[in-house]
Amino acid sequence: MSHQTFWKPEKKIKEKKSYSSLGQRKKSKNPIPDWKKDIFAHHQSRPSRADRAEFPLEVISELIEETQGLCQCGCGRKSTQTHHVMPRGRSGRGVKTNAMRVCDTCHDRIQTNEEELQGWITTYSLTYGPRFWFDEQDWEEYNRKQAARERVEAEKKEHLESMKPVMELITSAAGRTLKAKEVRLLEAMDDKQMLVFTNMISDALKNFSVPASSYGYGERFED
Numbered sequence: 001m002s003h004q005t006f007w008k009p010e011k012k013i014k015e016k017k018s019y020s021s022l023g024q025r026k027k028s029k030n031p032i033p034d035w036k037k038d039i040f041a042h043h044q045s046r047p048s049r050a051d052r053a054e055f056p057l058e059v060i061s062e063l064i065e066e067t068q069g070l071c072q073c074g075c076g077r078k079s080t081q082t083h084h085v086m087p088r089g090r091s092g093r094g095v096k097t098n099a100m101r102v103c104d105t106c107h108d109r110i111q112t113n114e115e116e117l118q119g120w121i122t123t124y125s126l127t128y129g130p131r132f133w134f135d136e137q138d139w140e141e142y143n144r145k146q147a148a149r150e151r152v153e154a155e156k157k158e159h160l161e162s163m164k165p166v167m168e169l170i171t172s173a174a175g176r177t178l179k180a181k182e183v184r185l186l187e188a189m190d191d192k193q194m195l196v197f198t199n200m201i202s203d204a205l206k207n208f209s210v211p212a213s214s215y216g217y218g219e220r221f222e223d
């Protein structure tokens with residue numbers, strides 16, 4: 001026993017050492033495979049969060065021209081800054097539809113007044129649509145998630161449709177609607193299981209025609 005307890009940890013340490021030295025050797029010897037390089041390049045080419053919040057100069061100059069250099073609050077002063085209508089801390093991006101040219105005074109005020117901030121968010125939502133602060137990457141992610149959601153919904157709907165025949169079969173044979181836990185049981189089956197189950201029930205009912213509602217086993221036992 002004592003021999004074993006001594007021997008075990010020693011072996012573990014040895015294993016650990018050889019693992020790490022092997023890892024280091026591997027790292028320095030093997031060059032990065034091309035497919036991995038592609039992934040790294042892809043990640044590096046993606047702009048950072050801070051970059052995405054930055055308004056491009058052309059956006060700013062376009063906006064200055066369109067607003068005749070005035071503060072968009074309507075105070076009449078000249079604009080000096082570009083405000084993120086949806087703040088960058090709330091994922092507001094540096095896109096034109098999220099940009100508002102303002103003067104120093106109005107910018108300070110909006111940024112410390114949640115009610116006014118929200119007011120402009122509402123105005124921009126009405127003008128440019130919900131998610132007016134999205135950049136291309138946001139839309140890409142949003143559309144991808146939306147498509148995935150729709151796919152799941154469609155699959156769910158299809159699954160419920162596939163349950164219908166067997167549900168109707170059981171309902172009419174049993175002479176009652178299915179209980180919630182019974183529906184859940186059917187829902188838990190995948191399509192293949194559903195098919196097997198449907199065929200089985202259908203065959204069983206074909207060869208065993210009992211008038212619905214009477215002489216069920218359950219009823220006799222209850223008596």
Ligand SMILES: [Zn+2]
Binds near residue numbers: 077
């Ligand atoms: Zn102003």
